[in-house]
Each structure stands twice: as structure tokens, then as C-alpha cells.
Amino acid sequence: VTNQVTLENGPPFISSEITELEQFNPKTVSMVQDLVKDGAVETLKKYFSSRMEFGTAGLRAAMGPGIACMNDLTIIQTTQGFCRYLEKSFSDLKERGVVIGYDARAHPPSGGSSKHFARLAAAVFISQGVPVHLFSDITPTPFVPFTVSHLGLCAGIMVTASHNPKQDNGYKVYWENGAQIVSPHDKEISKAIEENLEPWPESWSTEAALKNPLLKDPYQDIHTEYFKAIQKHCHHRDINKTSKVKIVHTSVHGVGHAFVQSAFKAFELNPPYAVEEQKDPDPEFPTVKYPNPEEGEGVLTLSFALAEREGATVVLANDPDADRLAIAEKQENGQWRVFTGNELGALLGWWMFRCWKQQTSDASVVKNLYMLSSTVSSKILRAIALKEGFHFEETLTGFKWMGNRARDLLDQGKTVLFAFEEAIGYMCSPCVLDKDGVSGAAIAAEMISYLATENISLSQQLTSVYTEYGYHMSKNSYFICHNQDVIRSLFERLRNHDGQKNSYPTECGRFPISAIRDLTTGYDSSQPDKKAVLPVSSSSQMITFTFSNGGVATMRTSGTEPKIKYYTELCTAPGNSDVAYLKKELDELVDAIIENFFEPQKNKLQPKPE
Template sequence: MKTIISRWLSRDPDPNTRYELQRLIDSQESAELEDRFNGRLEFGTAGLRGIVGAGPNRMNRLVIQETAIGLAHYLKAQEHDAEFRGVVIGYDGRPDSKQFACDAASALTAHGIKVYLTIRVAATPLVAFGVKHLGAAAGIVVTASHNPPAYNGFKVYWGNGAQIIPPHDSGIAAEIDLAAQQELHLMDLEIAHQQGLLVWLDDDFYQEYRRTMNENPLLSNHTQPDGISLAYTAMHGVGANMAETLLHDAGFNHVYSVAAQREPDGAFPTVNFPNPEEPGAMDMVIAEAKSHGATLACANDPDADRFAVAVQLDNGEYKMLTGDQVGVLFGHYLLSHAKPEQNLVGATIVSSSLLEQIAKSAGANYYQTLTGFKWLTNVGMKQETETSQFLFAYEEALGYTVGSEVWDKDGLSALVAFAQLTAELASNGQTIWDQLEAIYREHGLYLNAQQSIALDPAAPPIGDKLRANPVMQIAGQIVLQTDDLKSSKRTFQDGTVEDIDLPESDVLIYHLDSGARVVVRPSGTEPKLKCYYEVVEPMIHEDTLEHAQQRAESAMNDLILQHQASIAS
């Protein structure tokens, strides 16, 4: 290992990480050195993400340079015009992000690939937009999204504007491994600019995204925007300027930003965990909404690709909507406003099944994918036809895309669309809660929950156990259908089998006779089973939403309790 560490020190361009590594060597912190040098930060379909620090198993300048060189080699091998088309690069507000973006640009231009580099921080959806808009061969965003301050990341888009999927991830990873063993070739960015290999994306680029969103027919519902007000937080991220601008363009003049969280700050000083789903993360924007009596309390995560919202209740308090609730509200709203041929909507296997029912009711087409927005957009492109154009897709983890201007989740356009949805309801004397109740009355109240079950590390793989002993009942309910994504087979209660058109994945989905669903997915990194539950509670005419909700929650608690007990036995 001494040789590996010495070589790393000789290649590392950053005096800070060289000093950090030398300190670990001098203090003989062998366990820490082993952790940093026993393997390399894995490049996958989400690119890279990890803690910033010295060594190949951390995020640092050398890892970024080697990764970008590997990407350059892969692009040139796969795309004959990659050098001419180039790569779009943007970055978030974390301390190292701009430097990492510049390092990536230095590596790509040194290998003859043109780079479009944003002149300042950019929301992730702007880069996804830029790949399509500029006809680039790929895109890179340096961001750790909503991860804690110690993290950073390197997300890669392919030339179609969507996040990479297999086989590109493994192909790039193989080239990175080769690049790590070769001499580094980098180009000074000033020289690259002089040679036409570096193009700075200045304000015109940001304004082009703005114009495109303003011209999106799905964001053109300007029904009494002054009828609602909203509080907004960028959560110390990069979304505030564009979010506020788009809302103003759409006529929303009563917007109150949380000043303490408005500017980019990678230390995230006012939140323990800058993820809108985490307890406490929305406290400041809800307090801002309360102080103004606002209709909505809205948030983007730090790279502005996710959208979260809390809605005012009759008593003046605020309640968060789940990602599934926002998704079905969007699906219902957009299907009633889009052109007839724009009727393709999608969700992931762990998102609510309610969107499928809404699509059926509207005569629209629905598709389902594995978890991850990369699947939603790549599959959505393939599913499109002239008579069934892409409209909307979502995942329950607060990711939404409205239309196909951005082939990735976009928290900025989602913010505008949700404000417009809310304003239209308000113009008719209705609230978001009224709309949700109307949807539930038509289709049933769908409640979703996620739980993880800790497993015995010494026990055989849980997936093998479940497949060897097929589950016939869960919580006293008959399993009508089992979808095994590892074998790509769907087995019905009567024994008939059909193929499933989804990529292979270690996932089992059980459909129960009550309409409930259980999805189980063993973790690939630790001894636990991730379980996703869904119950469906019919609503009769005499029901109140509160009573139906109580019944659904009781059914959910019973399903979780009995299912987890059966797994543990």
C-alpha cells in the first residue's frame, strides 16, 4: 500500500488533500488509510458521490480528473462527433464544486473535447436542459444534491439529456480504471478558451432556460396567480434566483423567500440535513409561510432538481404533501390540460399505483420503471409515439418532470406548475385538500409507506429465501400476483406465468387481494430489506377524508406489523 499511497501523493494536484494524507501517514492511522485506499469510489448510474477527502475512495481533484479522462475516452469511442458536440458542465454551491468542474473541463479539453462550462452555479435541471439545447454529447453536474456538507458528487448525462444507464456506467467505469494508471493530461482553461475548446455559458444560457420554461404550454396556465401566495426556500442551494424569476414571470407576485436560506452555502448552517424529506428541514419555510398566511410553503433541494411542498390547513397550520400525493395531483392536473396526443405518464415501481388509475380513467398511457429518474426518462423517450407523446413522470422521492424540455427531474418547473395548479383551484373556491379528496373519492385513498427491516448478517440472502418459499399470504391477505424482477417473471395465483419487460433487479412485488401491494428490495450494501407498502381504502359517499385516512393508516400499520413479523420468523 505504501507504493500506492506514494504514487497518489505524486499525482494529487491539491495541496490540501496532500497535507491531509501526509498527516494520516505521519500519525500512522492505518485503519483510515486502509479505508481510503482499499478500492476506488465506485462509478455507477448516478456517477460518483462520496465524502470529500484524500485518496481514491473519496471525492477530490485527482479523482475528478481521472474520472473526466475516463469519460473523455469513452465518449470518443462511442460517439464519432463527441469532440465537436462537446460536454456541458455545471456545478452547485458546495466549497469544492467549482474547482471540481474546472478540473473536469481541463481534462476533457486536453483530450480534444469541447466544453461548455457555466459561468456560475447552476441548478441541475439547467445542465440537463443544456445537453439537449446545445446538442452536446454529454453533460456533467458537480453536485451532492441533498447529501450532508461533507459530500460531493459527479453526475453524468448522456447526449439524449437523461442520466446515464447501463451499459454506459460500466463502460465509463472501465475507462476510469485505465485512466488512473496512465499519465494525466490536462489543459489550462485560458488556453482552452483561446483555442475554442472552452465556451463559457454566460447569462444568455440561463435566460434560454427561462424562456423555454415560460414557453412550455404546460406552464402557461395563468389563472389568477394573485389569488394565492407562497413561501419558498432554496435550502442554501442554487435554486433561488431562477425559482423566483420563473414565479414572477408566471404572475405570482406574493412570493416570500426565506432570507437565511436563500444564498448558496455548502455548509448548510440552518439545517441538519438539507433534504426536504428529513424532519425539521422545512421548518423555516413553514414559519415564513405562517408569518404571511401563505397558501403554500415550497422548497427545492440544494441542486433544485427536487420539489417539496406543505399546504395550509383550515386551522392555519401546514401539512407536508408526500411525493406520491404531489405526483398524483400533477398527473390529474396535467392530463386534463395537455393536448390529446400528449398522454404518456410514468412512475417507478415503488411509487403510488394511483397514477396508473388516473391515467386509465383519462384514457392515457401509463408506464412503470425501476427506481431512479434515469429509468423514467430513458424509458419515456422509448415509449413515445406520435399519438402518445411524453407528458409527465415522477418518483416518490420528490422528483417530477413536466413535459420533455428537461429529461430529468426539475424542481424549478415543478414549483411553477404546482403554483399554477393551486391558483386554478383557488379561482374555483377549492384547495389542494379538496382536490386530493375528489381524486380519492373517485379512485380510492392510496396510502404509501416505506420501512426497512434489519437482517442477520450471517443469514442466507433474504431474496433467495423468499424465492425458494413463495409467499402465498401477507397479513391474512391472499397474494394474487408476484412480480419477480430478478427472473423477469410474473406469477399469478392460478400458476400462470408471463414475462416482465423491466431490467433485471433483485426486487419482489406482491399484489394482494385487497388491492394492497408490498415491494421488497434487499439492500446491496448492508444486511437489511427495504420494504415499500401500499394500501387502498375505498371511500363511500358518507365518508369524510379524515375517517378514510384513519382506516387506511390502521390497515397500513397492520400490514407493516404482520409482514415484518413474517420476515423475521
């Protein structure tokens, strides 16, 4: 392999590195040798030209050879950098330690798997005398932030690519506060990785690490403590015990099955019917094109079939690492309705507040109550908060922001009751400062069981929520784009409207624009000083347009997928139920956005798959 290929803007392969890799992971080396033999220079460039970027979402990339992929070497290098950064940040790192969890992903061609990567990360920390709580089996992502908080650890790592395609994997990092990292941690960790690229002698020694007394298995303790903690949110045990509601659950070939069964048991709910073909972990995800329940009906086909056979009326679905939750309900006409993330946010927000209110004798403490959602999510929680007297705050996109804000509020003695993002992520318990599809499934099932005693469906309850607090109609989607130049060009065109620098559009078709917030540049036309209040990030694209009809539209790039996403919402005042007009107006607004903002680059974008 050595010296046969020199990459543009990069060094030739180095024989010592290849020899070391061959010793520890011959499969990865074999992949490179085959590519060299085939003269696949473009593929080799893709793998070796630039290193994966470590950001606030950690790492997420395909498993395979090279510095652009997830493999043994890049996991070791990443963990060495992270370890050095933690040593600088915590003088008591060697007393407190870290936790590492993993999902069931595997990539046989390269020999990579979440379990193997987790063990390599453990070996790196143990080689430096840092105690490691390494789960002995697969866990849902929420177990890692729970463990960080429960055991008072310095940090946590979850090896998962969540709902990404099967070839991908990821490295998600939590700080001592139990929330995902935010800047400047990402930049400092990235710098430390670059300074620690040479593998330390014992970093490969997974077998020795597994026998080291510094290694602990938190599985049984955390399993017990987590389900004990979420039981605090069980308010209708008597109804749960006698509920006749039949519920189907799918874990979509991920880790969720056993944990959701345990959550139902903790709430004394009847166990949900499990989709047999999808209940056991399978890294091939054989029954679905995309292992993401956010994609809707295509992922839920087998769930609907099982529900029809068993006479079930509700389907719950987790993504493969069980931090997200989707819900579908059979309607009176026999069709299935898959609720959007925003609709579930409205239902769960209503339910969490209702339960809190029933448990609280002193109504004045509502002033210490908070709910959060991301800036691209529905503002239904704001409408509920305005009427009920509690606080609502919006954060930047992603639970890293909501989790950190929730921790700040909890540290001030406030109660954070609920947080959500439209991408079917819900935090129903502050014992996990991240989205949690396991506790969410049990809490949703209790809500469904309670409503059934009143002969009310989820759809009917959602209508009641909107009638009381105002209809909030959303329409969200995305385009796929792998070309960064195309993405930049699309957003720069919006910032330099009609060729004038720093000039944004004043209308979109027939819809006048009343305000613009650009969180890439920090511009916000609604603020007196024209400066955005929310944090700004020049490394990602995000522009929000507010229209004179009250509509709001945000366009942004994804941090983990090659997507340009758009989010729109239009609302009515409480009591106004002209849904037909609202839908027509929103449809026309979205059409105008696609025609005016996306059209010039449309032939270079792929629409969302059907």
C-alpha cells in the same frame, strides 16, 4: 508517507502519485499524512482499499483523499475514462462537445468543491480537443439535461450530491438523448476509467483550460431558453397576475433561490417569500440536520415561521440542487401538512391532464398521451389513465429509466405529459428529461393560484382526486445499514424462506401473498414464464410483494445512500371513501412487514431518524 502503510489486499502508497498530488492539491496529501502520523490504518483502508463504483447514477461519495472518495485525482480519472468512452461512441464528439454544470458544495479540509471538480473535468476534455460548455456559475441540475438537448451535445456532467450530507459530492452523467445513462454505458465507462488511471499531462491545467477557445459559457443563453421553454406550460397567466395567494420558498442553502424566482416571473406569478437564512448557497447547510426536504417538517421549520409572519398558506421547498420539490400547506386547524411525494404526484398529474384537456380540441389524440411513474411510486396515474383514456407506464426506480422511456416515446411522436417518483421528483415538461424542481415550483404555484380562485385548498383537491379515481394510500420509510453482509442476509432470507432455496414467503403475518417479483434475480410469479418484464439488475436488491387484499410492498436498496427502503400502497375503488379502514389495514400491513421481514436483522439496522 511512502511505504509506511501497506493496505490489506492493496498496494502501498506510491511516492510518484503522492508527489504529483502534493504539487496540485496539498490539502488532500496533508490529510493522508496526518492519518499516517496518527496510525489511523482503518481510516486509510477505507479511503484507499477500493475504488468508488461508477454506476448508472454516476458517482456519489464523501470528499477526501483516496480512491474511495471524491477528489481531484478521482475526478480526473473518471473524466478521462468518460472522455475515452465518448470518443469511441461519437465520431463527431469534437464538433458537438459536452456540457458541465455544478452546485455550491465545498469541502475545505480536502480542498474539494463542485466548481473545482467541474473545472478539472473541463480541463480533461479540452486537453483532448473536445468543446466544453462549462457554466460560469452554479446551476440547478435540470439545466444540464436541458442544455444537452437544446444544443444537441454528446453528453452532460453535473457535479452535485443533491440532498446528501455536506461532506458528499457526486458526478452525474447524461447521454446525448438528454436522459441519465443506463446500462451498459455505466459498465463501459467504468472499464474505460480503469484503463485511464494515469493523469494525462494537461488534465490538471484548469487555468489554461479556462482561457482555451474550446471553452464556452452557456449560462446566459440557457437561462433565457429554459425559462422560455417552460412557459409553454403556463396556462392561466391572467389568474397568476392577480393571485392573492402568498407562497414561501426555501432553497435549503442550495442553488434554487434565483432560479425559482425567475420561474415565477416567467409565469407572471407574485414572487414567493424567500427564507432569508436559507436562500443563499452555503455548503455547510447550517440550519438543517439533513438538507433534504423529503425528510419533512424538520427541514421546513424556518419556512413555517416565515409563512406565519407573512400570512402565507403554502410552502415550496427544493433540495440543494433544485431537482426535487416538496410542498406543505397550512390547514384549517392551524397545523401544517407536508404532502408526500405520491400525494403531489396525484395533484400534479391531475393538473397536467386538466390543463392538457382544456388546450386540446381533438379528444381522440388522448390515445397518444402518456404518463410515467417508477414502480415504487403510487399507481394513482394508472387509475387516472384508466378512466381518462391515456396511457400509463411504470419503469424501474429512478428518473434515468423514466427519462429514457420518455425519450423513446417522444421519438415515436407520442406526448409525454408527466412523470414522477415518490421521492418528490417531478417531470412536468419534456424539455427536461429528468426531475425538475424549478419548473415544478412554477407549475405547482399556478395550480395553487387557480384552485384559490375556486376557494379550494390543495388538501381539498387531493380528496377530490382520490374520490374520483380511488384512494391511494402509501406508507414509505427506510432503515439505515452500512453493512453489505447484513443487507444480503436480509434479502437472501426472503429468497430462501424457511431454509428452502428459491422459496419465497407465502404470507406476512395475517396477510396472504398473492404474487412476488424479484428484480434482482428476474423472478416474477405473476408472469406465465415466471420471468420479470422490467429490466433486472443483480447489483441491487429489489423485491415486490403483492398481497391478496390488493396491497403492494417493495423492499429495495438505495443506489446512492446506505439505506434499505420500503414502499407500501393500498387502494380503494373509485367512489369508495372508507379512508379509516384503508389506513388501519395499511398500518397493520406495514407492522407485519417490519416484524416478519426486517425483525431478524433489526438490531443491526438503524431506523429512519426522527
